[in-house]
Structure formats: C-alpha cells, structure tokens
Amino acid sequence: MEKLFAYLLQFGHVNAQQFELIRARAKHKKIAKGAYFAEAGKVSAQIGYITDGIFRVCYYDKAGDSFTRYFVYENRFVVDVNSFRDEIPSAEYIEAITDCQLLVFSKQDFTQLSALIPGWDDLFVKITSYVLENKLKVTSNMLVQDAQKRYLNFLDHYPGLANRVPLHMLASYLGITPSSLSRIRKSIH
Amino acid sequence: MEKLFAYLLQFGHVNAQQFELIRARAKHKKIAKGAYFAEAGKVSAQIGYITDGIFRVCYYDKAGDSFTRYFVYENRFVVDVNSFRDEIPSAEYIEAITDCQLLVFSKQDFTQLSALIPGWDDLFVKITSYVLENKLKVTSNMLVQDAQKRYLNFLDHYPGLANRVPLHMLASYLGITPSSLSRIRKSIH
DNA sequence: AAGCTCAATTGCCAAATGGCAAGAAATACA
DNA sequence: TGTATTTCTTGCCATTTGGCAATTGAGCTT
Numbered sequence: 001m002e003k004l005f006a007y008l009l010q011f012g013h014v015n016a017q018q019f020e021l022i023r024a025r026a027k028h029k030k031i032a033k034g035a036y037f038a039e040a041g042k043v044s045a046q047i048g049y050i051t052d053g054i055f056r057v058c059y060y061d062k063a064g065d066s067f068t069r070y071f072v073y074e075n076r077f078v079v080d081v082n083s084f085r086d087e088i089p090s091a092e093y094i095e096a097i098t099d100c101q102l103l104v105f106s107k108q109d110f111t112q113l114s115a116l117i118p119g120w121d122d123l124f125v126k127i128t129s130y131v132l133e134n135k136l137k138v139t140s141n142m143l144v145q146d147a148q149k150r151y152l153n154f155l156d157h158y159p160g161l162a163n164r165v166p167l168h169m170l171a172s173y174l175g176i177t178p179s180s181l182s183r184i185r186k187s188i189h
Numbered sequence: 190m191e192k193l194f195a196y197l198l199q200f201g202h203v204n205a206q207q208f209e210l211i212r213a214r215a216k217h218k219k220i221a222k223g224a225y226f227a228e229a230g231k232v233s234a235q236i237g238y239i240t241d242g243i244f245r246v247c248y249y250d251k252a253g254d255s256f257t258r259y260f261v262y263e264n265r266f267v268v269d270v271n272s273f274r275d276e277i278p279s280a281e282y283i284e285a286i287t288d289c290q291l292l293v294f295s296k297q298d299f300t301q302l303s304a305l306i307p308g309w310d311d312l313f314v315k316i317t318s319y320v321l322e323n324k325l326k327v328t329s330n331m332l333v334q335d336a337q338k339r340y341l342n343f344l345d346h347y348p349g350l351a352n353r354v355p356l357h358m359l360a361s362y363l364g365i366t367p368s369s370l371s372r373i374r375k376s377i378h
Numbered sequence: 379a380a381g382c383t384c385a386a387t388t389g390c391c392a393a394a395t396g397g398c399a400a401g402a403a404a405t406a407c408a
Numbered sequence: 409t410g411t412a413t414t415t416c417t418t419g420c421c422a423t424t425t426g427g428c429a430a431t432t433g434a435g436c437t438t
Contacts, residue, residue: 069329081318091326125314129270132321137280139328140258143364146396147425167386175332180425182387335394335426356416369395371417 001026003075004049004103011130012123021116025109031096037078038094044083046104050074053100054164056173059092068173070135071097071158071165078102081128084110097165147176148184190215192264193238193292200319201312210305214298220285226267227283233272235293239263242289243353245362248281257362259324260286260347260354267291270317273299286354336365337373 001023008014014022029048031037037055038044054073058066069092072078083090084107105113114120138157142150151174155162162170171181190212197203203211218237220226226244227233243262247255258281261267272279273296294302303309327346331339340363344351351359360370 067329067333069325082322085315085318121310121314125310125317126274128314129274129317129321132318132325133271136258136321136325136328139325139332140256143328143331144256144361146423172333177426178386179388179427183425186387337394366396367416368397368418372395375417 001103003051007049007075008123011126012119014117014119014123018117021113025105025113026103027105029102029104031100031102033096033099035096036093037096037100037102038080038083038090038092040091040093041089043087044080044090046106047077047079047084047110048102048104049077051101051103053096053098054161055094055100056097056165056169057092057094058169058172066093066169066172068169070139070173071161073158073161073164077127077131081132097169142175147174147180148187150174150176151181151184152188190292192240196238196264197312200315201308203306203308203312207306210302214294214302215292216294218291218293220289220291222285222288224285225282226285226289226291227269227272227279227281229280229282230278232276233269233279235295236266236268236273236299237291237293238266240290240292242285242287243350244283244289245286245354245358246281246283247358247361255282255358255361257358259328259362260350262347262350262353266316266320270321286358331364336363336369337376339363339365340370340373341377 004026005014005019005022026049029046031053037046037048040059050073052074054071055078056071057069057078059069060066072094078094080090080092080094082088087107142153145153151162154170154174167181168178171178174181176184193211193215194203194208215238218235220242226235226237229248239262241263243260244267245260246258246267248258249255261283267283269279269281269283271277276296331342334342340351343359343363356370357367360367363370365373
C-alpha cells in the first residue's frame with residue numbers, strides 16, 4: 001500500500017487524509033498464474049495496482065496463437081483504460097504469467113475517489129498518458145532496430161524481467177520467433 | 190471548423206452555445222512544408238486541429254538521421270500531449286511534410302474552455318487515450334508482421350496517405366529501408 | 379523415481395531484408 | 409528553361425531471420 005502511495009506522489013499531490021480514503025477502498029486480490037485479470041469481450045470492472053507478480057497484455061489470432069503486447073509488473077497499475085473508463089468490452093486479455101497479488105479498486109470505488117479527492121482524475125490522466133506515450137515510444141523504437149538490439153534494450157530497460165517471463169512470450173513481445181531469441185541469448189553468453 | 194465540431198461529437202456531447210465558445214477562440218494558422226509545429230526541447234504552447242495537410246511526429250538519432258513515429262493528417266488533433274498539458278519540454282519534433290493549415294488553441298484558450306464547458310477535459314482525455322491506445326495497437330501489430338504486410342496494412346488503414354508522404358519517411362515509419370520499401374512497391378505493382 | 383507434457387535449443391536450409399553504390403527520376407531553384 | 413539537388417530505383421551480395429523438425433531440458437503428476 002505504501003508503494004502505491006509513493007507511486008501516486010510521483011504524478012501529483014495527495015495528502016494523508018486522502019490516502020486514508022484510498023486505503024479504505026483498496027481490496028486485496030490474488031490471481032493465479034495463467035488466470036486472467038481482464039478478458040477480450042468483457043468489461044474491465046476493476047483497476048489493479050500490482051504488488052507482486054507479472055502480467056502480460058496479449059491478444060490471440062484466428063489460429064489461437066497468442067501475441068504479447070507488453071508486460072506489466074510490480075508497482076504499476078494494470079487496466080484496460082478504455083474498457084474501465086467507458087464500461088465497454090475490452091479488446092485484449094490481461095494474463096497473469098506468475099502468481100500475482102493486487103490492490104484493486106472497483107469502478108464504484110474509483111468514482112467515489114474522483115468525487116472525494118480533487119485532482120484524482122487529473123492524476124490518472126497524467127499517469128495514463130505518460131505510460132501510454134512511453135510504451136508507444138519504446139515500441140516504435142523497436143521497429144527500427146534488429147532483433148538483438150531489441151533484446152539488449154529490453155534487458156536494459158527492464159532489468160531482471162527477462163528471467164521472469166517465458167522465452168516464447170518475450171519473443172512475441174520482441175516480434176521475433178522463439179528460436180531466434182534462443183540463438184540471440186546464446187550469442188550473447 | 191464544422192469538421193472539428195463533428196470530430197468532437199464522436200467523443201462526447203457539445204451543444205451549439207459551447208461550439209460558439211470554441212469558435213471564438215480558434216485561430217487559423219499556416220505552417221509551410223518542412224517547418225515544425227513542435228520541436229524537441231521546447232514547450233508545446235498550442236494544440237492544433239489539422240484542416241489541411243500532413244505532419245509527422247519524428248525524432249533524430251545522434252547521426253542526425255530522422256525516424257518517423259507516426260503521421261497525423263486532416264481532421265485530427267496534433268499535439269505533444271505531455272508537453273502541452275504540463276508545460277514541459279517536448280521530446281519530439283512535429284514536422285509539416287506538406288503545407289499545412291490548422292485551427293490552433295493556446296494553452297490559455299484551452300484552459301478557459303475547460304472552465305466554460307463541462308466535460309471538456311473528459312472529452313480530451315477520451316480522445317487522447319483512444320488515439321494513443323490505437324497507435325500502440327497498430328505499432329505493436331507491426332512488430333510481428335513482415336515488411337510487406339506492414340505496408341499493405343498501412344495502405345488499408347490509411348487510404349491515399351502512402352502517395353502523399355515521401356517514401357523514405359514512410360519507410361522509417363514502417364521500420365524498413367527505403368530500398369526495401371521501393372522493392373515491395375514494385376513487387377505489388 | 380518414471381513418465382508425460384510443454385518449453386527451449388539446435389541444425390539445416392530458404393526467404394527476407396539490409397548495405398552499398400550507380401543510375402534514373404523527380405523536385406527545387408535560379 | 410536549364411541546372412543542381414534530392415529522392416527513388418535497381419543490382420549485387422552479405423547478413424539476419426524464419427520455418428521446420430529433431431533433440432534436449434524442465435516441470436508436473438502419479
């Protein structure tokens with residue numbers, strides 16, 4: 001919970017009294033490895049702050065093969081923004097790739113906090129656009145790099161994460177085949 | 190101006206009286222081909238709605254080579270969201286790649302509209318997150334496709350645009366070399 | 379501990395893409 | 409209009425990456 005508060009403070013001001021309003025509404029939730037926090041076609045009713053574990057945001061093609069758009073891990077929010085905000089069906093899956101623990105807020109709790117905490121909405125707008133712009137930047141940078149550079153950048157940008165996610169998921173995130181990633185790893189030692 | 194109103198109505202409700210408040214603050218602006226609407230290191234003081242022309246959002250590497258992150262064209266907003274909102278230096282360039290015409294709103298005008306029009310901020314949050322999520326989806330899809338598929342998808346998704354932007358800029362957007370794009374075009378006829 | 383299942387590695391070869399450079403075409407400019 | 413400059417095309421070849429399949433390895437279950 002303290003980590004969540006520290007995270008929020010990076011984006012705006014929240015005082016002690018307001019933290020209590022937040023604390024009172026946060027619910028602990030566990031999601032087992034392989035289960036989903038959100039599913040395509042369903043409305044995301046909760047926003048989560050990850051206290052432990054890793055999720056991936058992914059989608060499936062007609063053949064049933066999955067593609068990883070990105071990973072979300074400890075001390076970050078995880079949510080399908082448009083689905084949660086407008087209560088419309090989500091377009092993607094959010095899958096726990098390890099056992100995960102979250103603090104979750106229901107849509108109702110979130111709306112209450114909007115009403116009770118001036119600047120609450122602004123805070124989330126800031127977080128959302130900052131995070132999205134950043135992801136877009138990272139992804140579009142990847143497009144102009146070869147496979148090895150993408151992997152080295154990933155190691156740099158997300159230290160330790162490469163060893164916590166299955167190779168084939170990381171490969172699909174990087175836009176290469178599992179074989180290629182395996183060879184790249186070998187070539188780096 | 191009417192197109193701007195129609196665009197806004199896609200994301201929320203705005204009434205006739207409110208349109209007049211918007212109309213009163215919109216300024217016409219022309220930007221010549223090759224000039225910038227925003228530059229890295231400078232605060233973006235305006236948000237623009239493109240009535241004519243094409244921009245590209247791009248960055249430069251140490252060697253001075255430019256890379257196109259994406260194109261923005263008629264009937265869309267163009268802005269560095271984080272720079273405009275928080276009045277911080279922009280991280281990228283927004284370059285006119287044709288002569289362009291815009292309706293622009295200064296930060297001050299925009300803030301006034303926030304105060305005068307209930308839901309104005311919500312409207313822009315919606316537009317921003319919708320557009321960003323979409324761009325992220327398109328870009329991350331590109332990563333797992335080969336060059337030809339990326340180009341065909343581009344033709345599909347942005348009809349006519351391929352003929353209005355220089356080949357080398359489109360190539361850097363697609364993450365391939367100008368030579369490769371030229372060959373792909375040839376192979377398609 | 380044995381067997382099952384799925385993930386990861388590796389070899390072989392084909393296909394895709396890049397690098398470089400020369401020539402052609404388009405565009406800008408005087 | 410002619411010339412200069414930039415962009416685009418193309419050929420040649422090297423490098424990267426993918427496809428497929430066999431093998432190895434790791435994790436689970438019994």
